[in-house]
Amino acid sequence: MMKRSFINSAYYKLGAMALACVFSTVASANWSLDSEQSSVNFISIKKDTIAEVHHFNQLTGSVNDKNIATVAIDLNSVSTAIEIRDERMKTVxxxxxxxxxxxxxxxxxxxEVNASPVGTVTVQNVDLALTLHGETKSYSTQxxxxxxxxxxxxxxxTAPIIVNASDFKLLAGIEKLRELAGLSSIASAVPVTATLVFNQGK
Structure with a gap:
């Protein structure tokens, strides 16, 4: 009896250690952003009716073991298909x-995501914080x-996030861009969308 009890106890301890190891690996594994597969796009509108889609070429990010997702956008990588406009957006x-x-x-x-089978789509309501030009604003989104x-x-x-230039002290910059380009108007609110791909343990 004592021998069997000892063996059962040993197996129990080994099993518990294995489960703890697996749980620790899952819990501590971070998710890294795949910048080549990810995108952040925004739409500018000039002359009241002309809309153009722009994006950023350089993104980095991760989801840590506390479920906090962070994405950094390199603003110097803005791409509008017009070189002089890219430079003006960066500097002005x-x-x-x-x-x-x-x-x-x-x-x-x-x-919730981990408990779902592969191929599942999960929809979550979140509060998203955007920090830009020294200012931070929160958006309730999905x-x-x-x-x-x-x-x-x-x-x-699931839907564009409307970013207003006034929330980030960008109105003066937009007015300067309008003057430089000789335009009648540039919208001060832009829709922003994102597709972000995260890989675990890479």
């Missing part, structure tokens, strides 16, 4: 020498999270 609007990055942070409930496989998540905004 974003003032990248002082404010080179914009950051997005939010809380994603990974427990994210669609697609579990592509056990190590890849695709996070999409």
């Amino acid at each position: 609007l974003f003032e990248t020498e002082t404010f080179p990055l914009a950051t997005i942070t939010t809380d994603i409930t990974l427990d 994210l669609q999270i697609f579990k592509n496989n056990k190590d890849t998540l695709v996070v999409n905004t």
Whole structure:
């Protein structure tokens, strides 16, 4: 009896250690942004009726073990398909020498995602914080999270987020851009969308 009890106890301890090890690995594994597969886009409107889609070429980010997702946008990587406009947006609007990055942070409930089978789409309501040009504003929005496989998540905004230049002290920069381009108007509110791909343990 004592021998069997000892063996059972040993197996129990080994099993508990194995489970603890697995749990620790899952809990501590971070998710890294795949910058090549991810995108943040915004639409500018000039002369009241002309809309153009722009994006940023350089993104970095992660989701840590506390479920906090962070994405940093390199504002010097803005791409509008017109080189002189890119330069003006960097220097006149974003003032990248002082404010080179914009950051997005939010809380994603990974427990719900991890419990879902591969191929599942989970929709979560979140409060998203955008820091830009030294100012921070929070947006209540909805994210669609697609579990592509056990190590890849695709996070999409379900609708555009409307970013107002006045919230980030960018109105003067927009007016200067309008003057330089000789335009009658440039909209001060822009829709922003994002597709973010996160890989686990990479």
